[in-house]
Amino acid sequence: MKYKILLVSVLFCFSLAVDAQFQRGPVIISPEILSDNAVTFKINAPEATAVNVVGNWMENPFAGAGMTKDSDGIWSFTTEPLTPDFYQYSFQVNGVTAIDPSNVKVCRDGSRFTNYFVLPGDQSNLYKVKDVPHGTVSKVWYDSPTLGMKRRMYVYTPAGYEGSTEKFPVLYLLHGMGGDEDAWSSVGAAENIMDNIIAKGLAKPIIVVMPNGNYNQSAAQNVLPANTNFMANYDENAGKFEESLVKDIIPFIDSNYRTYTDSKNRAIAGLSMGGGQATYAGLTNIDKFDWIGSFSGAFVIWPNVRPAPGVNDLNMDAVENIVFPGLDSGVNSKIKLMYLAIGTDDPLIDPQRKFKDWLDDNNIQFENIETPGYAHVWSLWRMNLVEFGSQLFK
Amino acid sequence: MKYKILLVSVLFCFSLAVDAQFQRGPVIISPEILSDNAVTFKINAPEATAVNVVGNWMENPFAGAGMTKDSDGIWSFTTEPLTPDFYQYSFQVNGVTAIDPSNVKVCRDGSRFTNYFVLPGDQSNLYKVKDVPHGTVSKVWYDSPTLGMKRRMYVYTPAGYEGSTEKFPVLYLLHGMGGDEDAWSSVGAAENIMDNIIAKGLAKPIIVVMPNGNYNQSAAQNVLPANTNFMANYDENAGKFEESLVKDIIPFIDSNYRTYTDSKNRAIAGLSMGGGQATYAGLTNIDKFDWIGSFSGAFVIWPNVRPAPGVNDLNMDAVENIVFPGLDSGVNSKIKLMYLAIGTDDPLIDPQRKFKDWLDDNNIQFENIETPGYAHVWSLWRMNLVEFGSQLFK
Numbered sequence: 001m002k003y004k005i006l007l008v009s010v011l012f013c014f015s016l017a018v019d020a021q022f023q024r025g026p027v028i029i030s031p032e033i034l035s036d037n038a039v040t041f042k043i044n045a046p047e048a049t050a051v052n053v054v055g056n057w058m059e060n061p062f063a064g065a066g067m068t069k070d071s072d073g074i075w076s077f078t079t080e081p082l083t084p085d086f087y088q089y090s091f092q093v094n095g096v097t098a099i100d101p102s103n104v105k106v107c108r109d110g111s112r113f114t115n116y117f118v119l120p121g122d123q124s125n126l127y128k129v130k131d132v133p134h135g136t137v138s139k140v141w142y143d144s145p146t147l148g149m150k151r152r153m154y155v156y157t158p159a160g161y162e163g164s165t166e167k168f169p170v171l172y173l174l175h176g177m178g179g180d181e182d183a184w185s186s187v188g189a190a191e192n193i194m195d196n197i198i199a200k201g202l203a204k205p206i207i208v209v210m211p212n213g214n215y216n217q218s219a220a221q222n223v224l225p226a227n228t229n230f231m232a233n234y235d236e237n238a239g240k241f242e243e244s245l246v247k248d249i250i251p252f253i254d255s256n257y258r259t260y261t262d263s264k265n266r267a268i269a270g271l272s273m274g275g276g277q278a279t280y281a282g283l284t285n286i287d288k289f290d291w292i293g294s295f296s297g298a299f300v301i302w303p304n305v306r307p308a309p310g311v312n313d314l315n316m317d318a319v320e321n322i323v324f325p326g327l328d329s330g331v332n333s334k335i336k337l338m339y340l341a342i343g344t345d346d347p348l349i350d351p352q353r354k355f356k357d358w359l360d361d362n363n364i365q366f367e368n369i370e371t372p373g374y375a376h377v378w379s380l381w382r383m384n385l386v387e388f389g390s391q392l393f394k
Numbered sequence: 395m396k397y398k399i400l401l402v403s404v405l406f407c408f409s410l411a412v413d414a415q416f417q418r419g420p421v422i423i424s425p426e427i428l429s430d431n432a433v434t435f436k437i438n439a440p441e442a443t444a445v446n447v448v449g450n451w452m453e454n455p456f457a458g459a460g461m462t463k464d465s466d467g468i469w470s471f472t473t474e475p476l477t478p479d480f481y482q483y484s485f486q487v488n489g490v491t492a493i494d495p496s497n498v499k500v501c502r503d504g505s506r507f508t509n510y511f512v513l514p515g516d517q518s519n520l521y522k523v524k525d526v527p528h529g530t531v532s533k534v535w536y537d538s539p540t541l542g543m544k545r546r547m548y549v550y551t552p553a554g555y556e557g558s559t560e561k562f563p564v565l566y567l568l569h570g571m572g573g574d575e576d577a578w579s580s581v582g583a584a585e586n587i588m589d590n591i592i593a594k595g596l597a598k599p600i601i602v603v604m605p606n607g608n609y610n611q612s613a614a615q616n617v618l619p620a621n622t623n624f625m626a627n628y629d630e631n632a633g634k635f636e637e638s639l640v641k642d643i644i645p646f647i648d649s650n651y652r653t654y655t656d657s658k659n660r661a662i663a664g665l666s667m668g669g670g671q672a673t674y675a676g677l678t679n680i681d682k683f684d685w686i687g688s689f690s691g692a693f694v695i696w697p698n699v700r701p702a703p704g705v706n707d708l709n710m711d712a713v714e715n716i717v718f719p720g721l722d723s724g725v726n727s728k729i730k731l732m733y734l735a736i737g738t739d740d741p742l743i744d745p746q747r748k749f750k751d752w753l754d755d756n757n758i759q760f761e762n763i764e765t766p767g768y769a770h771v772w773s774l775w776r777m778n779l780v781e782f783g784s785q786l787f788k
Contacts, residue, residue: 222499
């Protein structure tokens, strides 16, 4: 056998599937944060005839902003100065969504993949991977007899969990509609937030369990053998996931992780649909949770409360007599914190306030957070997690 | 306060960042596997003037195949019948890479995100999430004094690990150049393969540890605070990762997981660069590993073996005297399996055969696998993992 010397660079060791972008065109930096916190986006697309950037700092994120092509075929756009935050964006190339090939930071937001970047600031730095001790995030499958399927959840154990014999309190953290067990980790930056607020001494080291809150789904859409319509017949099945959480998930966690199993060491919170689920599960299982958090909670997902299918309103008779029968100020001595947060621009604010008025009328205590200028957005939910997480188990 | 009834559907509960595609245009099924195993791809792109599909079944995956636009602006392309496998593809819309908006199955391949689909078959079904007991995949950070940084790895624990007191053997499974700790899980389908071959009784339940094999990187590019050039000064630092694996990773795993800690219960394998690392770490730590696997191994990454920088050849004097001094047929009674696999179309086959000839000359036993018609591709590495994994610890 002859041994010919192949003049092949180490690049040849790469998979054939390596990015074609890697092998051609100029090096582009995108996004680039300028000194005034404006941000420039660039993409090399000489054959495109219209390129937009679409980002969640825009008033209308579906319209996007037109980019400008230079003579080399590189399109660019610079924003106004932005406030520090975690931002998502994509390009639209001749009308089709494209990931920024210069930015490997991509998050999954339901059925969509978008780029993201963190514009640094005191708050937004909590969303980044910092040089602090890191917890572990595990994708764990468990059996749910209540829902009749194997299901997947994410479990965050704090730095120091491994190698210790200590027990920890547990927060059950729920996603919103369109999301799944991946959402808090991917778009919500939950593990970075927990790592950072624990490292700063703002929060206690805790376990965070992030289940899939869609009653008819075993795991995220990108994992399932086939997609399912996670919204099918939601109203008729309201409360089913919450039942499975109490009957299937909590016993699994308490028997497989080193947890404190009393209610004062167990919290439940969620955003949007998950805020509705957290409030429902919490207030109907007073013996199980002393800490309840709702971030822009969609209370209209509670069983039997909609005046008509799809209507975004609460029938308060149903809330009082069917959803929370017997709930009264007696819970004040039991619940350590009921944190009910929402942005003032959120279309869900009216039913939210209706429920809060009912709590007031019944002398049931809660922490009322209304954040001016925020709609139904992740920017607010990350802040809520920092604020709620910093109060837990104290 | 007035409570106006908002006629807002539950869709309003979605994040504002929900996919714009969701809200417009026809429902498109893509990819669609036809009865003869041809596959049709479709994308709604009325404003595009040229759309290609680029897939790893193509002879030249950088050229792609031109798609055809219908009068509604939907582009489509149908392949020839394909053999069952896990396939990656993207669209190129006016020259820019775009993810298929109809397919939520996306994998990360180094710096690139591509769609994928599994064309069903006896072998490729092992790559899918099936209705079998699932192991847990954890993203775990550990301290590496050897490399001077905190580093991240993925750890697969088999179904049944939780809730038992049993100990398990461990496979250390390494990625290739351009990859990181996410590669085997994302493109390699490693946890699905392990779940399925364990469930079928082909493999024993084992722990699989997937570290980041880039000596100068703490975690995957999409997690790091900043990207690093993972190839910088590779030759000068050859062997450093392998040193950290033995000094930092194995002790961490053995103290934090229920493992058997003897060498007959410890295996190491990898693909491409990782195959080189596995062979180097294995053969220089005979007391630690009884099972060694190389999938299209790049032996040219061993320290001091290149005749000149970047040259894809082995200096066999260096192999014999510097890399593996004293290695002889005495190891045959110790090593249970040295599995050296490569495709016959792989540009790395010549140095591979050169090393195998040297092993033969020195009467050192190994399993010689040359798969006809395969180049340097994941399609082969998944098959190698099935084959190697099914022999381990028996």
